[in-house]
Amino acid sequence: MLEFPLINDTSRKIIHIDMDAFFAQVEMRDDPSLKDKPVIIGHDPRKTGGRGVVSTCNYEARKYGVHSAMSSKEAYERCPNAVFISGNYSHYREVGMQIREIFKRYTDLVEPMSIDEAYLDVTINKLGIKSAVKVAKLIQYDIWQELHLTCSAGVSYNKFIAKLASDFQKPAGLTVVLPEEAQEFLEKLPIEKFHGVGKKSVERLHDMEIYTGADLLKIPEMTLIDRFGFDLFRKARGISNSPVRPNRVRKSIGSERTYGKLLYNEDDIKAELTKNARRVAESAQKNKKVGRIIVIKVRYSDFSTLTKRMTLDKSTQDFDTIERIAHTIFDQLEENSSGVRLLGVTLTGLEDQEGRQLDLDDLESL
Ligand code: TTP
Numbered sequence: 001m002l003e004f005p006l007i008n009d010t011s012r013k014i015i016h017i018d019m020d021a022f023f024a025q026v027e028m029r030d031d032p033s034l035k036d037k038p039v040i041i042g043h044d045p046r047k048t049g050g051r052g053v054v055s056t057c058n059y060e061a062r063k064y065g066v067h068s069a070m071s072s073k074e075a076y077e078r079c080p081n082a083v084f085i086s087g088n089y090s091h092y093r094e095v096g097m098q099i100r101e102i103f104k105r106y107t108d109l110v111e112p113m114s115i116d117e118a119y120l121d122v123t124i125n126k127l128g129i130k131s132a133v134k135v136a137k138l139i140q141y142d143i144w145q146e147l148h149l150t151c152s153a154g155v156s157y158n159k160f161i162a163k164l165a166s167d168f169q170k171p172a173g174l175t176v177v178l179p180e181e182a183q184e185f186l187e188k189l190p191i192e193k194f195h196g197v198g199k200k201s202v203e204r205l206h207d208m209e210i211y212t213g214a215d216l217l218k219i220p221e222m223t224l225i226d227r228f229g230f231d232l233f234r235k236a237r238g239i240s241n242s243p244v245r246p247n248r249v250r251k252s253i254g255s256e257r258t259y260g261k262l263l264y265n266e267d268d269i270k271a272e273l274t275k276n277a278r279r280v281a282e283s284a285q286k287n288k289k290v291g292r293i294i295v296i297k298v299r300y301s302d303f304s305t306l307t308k309r310m311t312l313d314k315s316t317q318d319f320d321t322i323e324r325i326a327h328t329i330f331d332q333l334e335e336n337s338s339g340v341r342l343l344g345v346t347l348t349g350l351e352d353q354e355g356r357q358l359d360l361d362d363l364e365s366l
């Protein structure tokens with residue numbers, strides 16, 4: 001029997017907006033001669049001696065298999081006719097702000113996730129429009145009329161499903177998932193589409209012959225929770241109640257796990273700290289953040305909880321460093337013979353990673 005309450009809040013109206021091929025689309029808008037050509041945002045490998053990566057590319061270039069994060073060299077090999085543009089990040093940021101101004105006409109409950117993507121809670125909105133679908137259409141229309149750009153929108157009752165929906169029919173798509181349709185929508189989705197499920201988890205799930213949302217429901221509940229966390233258990237059931245948070249500034253990156261079976265052995269505890277350290281390092285690297293403070297959290301069988309931190313001389317996002325410090329902090333804790341029921345590792349005192357080229361940035365850090 002599950003001891004957790006499963007409350008599914010379906011009362012909210014959430015929109016997720018994501019611009020289509022954002023940097024490339026802005027370039028195509030500004031230079032009509034690019035129309036119909038494959039366009040890649042990234043340094044031209046012929047001019048850099050082969051260095052550099054692709055920030056993004058238009059849909060024409062995607063037909064050749066080019067995608068974000070691919071080396072420019074490989075992109076050139078796949079699509080020699082492509083136009084390479086180094087890109088103008090501050091310009092894209094300005095356009096991102098113009099888009100955000102459009103969102104603000106409808107609601108102040110806007111949570112930007114990156115330069116071209118945001119969640120909006122339009123349950124109550126400034127225009128008093130009941131239908132979230134109508135609001136989404138109006139936003140798409142405004143962005144097209146005023147900025148000559150297309151975006152894709154997802155409309156649902158939570159952020160998790162709204163994001164999946166916006167990705168469902170790109171470009172210029174609008175996908176609505178009603179509460180009664182959510183289960184079927186999720187069941188058909190491949191698990192690699194589930195936002196928040198990392199590559200490693202996808203591999204482990206594939207090893208268990210789990211490929212779709214429907215397969216996730218076949219895993220015994222406690223096994224799913226134990227191995228992949230309560231969050232995925234809930235998402236598989238269309239439950240994700242996290243609110244749309246305007247002006248959210250990420251201050252820390254953490255990973256923690258609760259264990260169904262208490263941990264007593266030091267090696268087991270350290271192995272779990274290592275797993276948490278790896279997740280933290282991966283997330284920091286993905287989000288281009290570094291931090292100077294590493295915190296570990298230990299909860300014992302009697303629910304007493306300890307948090308201990310260590311401050312480094314230099315900020316890091318390096319897995320080996322985070323792991324080593326987490327183990328060192330653990331070694332310095334007073335001996336405690338009770339079993340461990342929860343372990344967490346957090347990287348905090350975050351700042352933006354320096355020296356990056358053209359890449360994703362948090363709008364909210366502006
Ligand atoms: P995305 O929304 O991931 O991609 P996109 O808008 O180009 O294409 P899609 O239609 O599939 O949404 O990212 C938004 C912008 O962020 C993108 O235009 C360029 C930048 N970006 C990078 O610089 N590096 C990356 O690895 C990714 C994924 C994006």
Ligand code: MG
Pocket residue numbers: 018019020021022116
């Ligand atoms: Mg996009």
